[in-house]
Amino acid sequence: MAEKKNTIYLDIDEDITELVGKVQASNQGIIALVLPKRAPVMQSIVNVRLLSRAAKQNDKNIVLITSDPTVISHAGEVELFVAENLTSKPYLPEKPTPAVEPMADDEEELEIDQVLPVAGVAVAVAAKNMKNAKSAKGAKKSKIKIPDFGKFRTLLIAGGIALVLLIIFGVWAIFFAGSASVAIKTNTTEKTANVNIKLDTKLDEVNVDTMTVPAKNEELRVTDTGKAPATGTKDKGAKASGNVTLKNCGPNSATIPAGTGISNGSSTYISQQSVSLGDGNFDGGGNCKNSGSHVSTVAVVAQSNGEQFNSGPRSYTVAGFSNVSGQGDSMTGGSSQVVKVISQADVDSAKAKVTEKQKTAKDDLIKTLTKGDYLPIEESFTSKESGVQIAPAVGSEAAEVSVTMTITSSMMGVKEADLKKIVDKQYEQELKDAGANISDYGFGQARFTPDKDNTNVAVQTTISIGPKLDENEIKSLVAGKKAGQAEDILKKKEGVVEAQVKVKPFWKTKVPKKDKKIKVTIEKK
Structure with missing residues (x-):
């Protein structure tokens, strides 16, 4: 009775490990392996050799059902039977052999001792040629060519190395190559979270019971100098001065205090001492007399510097005393000399230039904290001035002011x-x-509100709440699965809305079984 056979249909994307597994698992001695057109796995002679070896080790007879000339050639090389279809008679393809140049009619067959080494063969050929030359008596030299055994040996070694490398690559590609990336998107909800924390720069570990967090106070201290041109002015000239005779023609006595303004038109002079005047004294014609207790002379000085206050004798009015008049002599000595001096505005301008240079301080502190794996609390930024030195002082005659300070x-x-x-x-x-x-x-967009001492901070952030997903569990679920199967498994987990599994390189169809070759990323939808 004929031995039963097992028919196996090969998928277009199956690899050699799966095919070998099916051969080993078959319980029949004869296996008809139906191949799709140009099955990728059977285009490699290495894979065909692996299949033949698995069949021999498991006492299986394999018949390849195919018309692919490449596969048929490989089958002949490893002595596997081939049939065009399941009903046709299997046959063993001819094993490829290299072409041999036929011997000429006048050439004698060279007998070679099989135990001679390669050098011995060369000597035998040379001796035979010499014998033929003598017997021919001047005939043309023999057409037998001595093979270049050095070149042949080089080609043989190169071919062997290429074969070994090809086998190594095949083993690597089948058993070791491969990685997978798993991208999961979950269904999440957002919630505003508010927490009040305490910052402690001396604390080593967070205390969740007291809501106290270790903190770092990063400082940046810079001493710099700013300069600004002087814009203030000062008149170094002199004030005009002179004397004015005051006369009280009122019914009551009057006391003119020092510092009273005595004016003539736009020119005002300031009295330098207090003067007491009796009540008015008149003659029989009702005219106020020019002498008496109601008349007195007082020294005056111009209100401001300038030549415009120099004047000849003239009359004056007294501010606040309408019944008192004045008659002055010449006012002299007034002059004007305006120079540049340092004003407070100039000092402020120089300080502003120092502050302007330190505008990058905030960004520098953020970079330093971030580099140290700290989350910067930008709202806690402070900047203080100290050691301010101003030269020259406000009011001093100078062309510019220099301000040095530490920020x-x-x-x-x-x-x-x-x-x-x-x-x-x-x-x-x-x-x-x-x-x-x-x-x-959501700490990247969180709002921090510290108190004035940067000790207590109110934190408001938006958190995303989603399903619990364990990365190690995900790896174990998809390990060894085809990409499509792995995606279906992940999509069935609660909260998962999208799952994408990619396997590399392109000839691999299954996720590797080793966890370290699987990368998992979880994102919110």
Whole structure:
């Protein structure tokens, strides 16, 4: 009775490991392996050799059902039977052999001792040629060519090395190459989270019970100098001075205090001492007399510098005393000399230039904290001035003012991991009841509101709450699965809305079984 056979249909994307597994698992001695057109796995002689070896090791007779000339050639080389279809008679393809140049009619067959080494063969050929030459008596030299055994040996070694490399590549490609990336998007909800924390620069570990977080106070101290041109002015000239005789023609006595303005038109002079005048004294014609207790002379000085206050004798009025008049002699000595002096505005301008140079201090502190793996609390930024030196002083005659001062900038920073522990603690029960976890804490867009001492900080952030997904569990679920199967498995998990599995290189169709070759990324939808 004929031995039963097992028919196996090969998928277009199956690799050699799957095919060998099917051969080993077959319980029949004869296996008809139906190949699709140009099956990629059978285009490689290495794979065909692996299949032949597996068949021999498991006492299986394989018949390849194919009309592909490449596969038929490979089958002949490893002595596998081939048939055009399942009903046709199997046959063993001819084994490819190299073409041999036929011997000429006048050439004698060379007998070669099989035990001679390669050099011995060369000697035998040379001796035979010499014998033929003598017998021919001047005939043409023999047409037998001595093979170049050195070249042949080089080609043989090169071919062997190429074959070994090809086998190594095949083994690597089949058993070792391959990686997979798993991208998962989950269905998440957003929630505004508010926590109040305390910052402590001396603390080493976060205390979730007291909501105290270790903090770093990063400082940047810079001493710099700013300069500004003098814009203030000062008149170094002299004030005109002279004497004015005051006369009181009123019914009551009057006391003119020092500092009273005595004016003539636009020119005002200031009295230098207090003067007491009796009540008015008149003659029989009703005219106020020019002498008496109601008349007195007082020294005056011009209100401002300038030649315009120099004048001849003239009359004056007295501010606040309408019944008192004045008659002055010449006013002399007034002059004007305007020079540049330092004003407070000039000092402020020089300080502003120093401050302008330090505008990058905030960005520098952010970079330093970020580089140290701290989350910068930008709202805690402070900048203080100290050691201010102004030269020359305000009011001094100079062309420019120089201000040197030290600016100390500071900013607080905390570890994101510590903040996460605070948020987790505050929403621990809520997450437990929902069977979820926080997938995104939103600290990058969080709002921090510190007090004036940067000790207590109110934190408001938007957290994303989604399903609990364990990366190691995901790897174990997809390991060894085809990409499509792995995606279907992941999509069935609660909260997963999208799953994409990519396998590399292109000839691999399954996710590797080793965890280290699987990369998992989880994002919110």
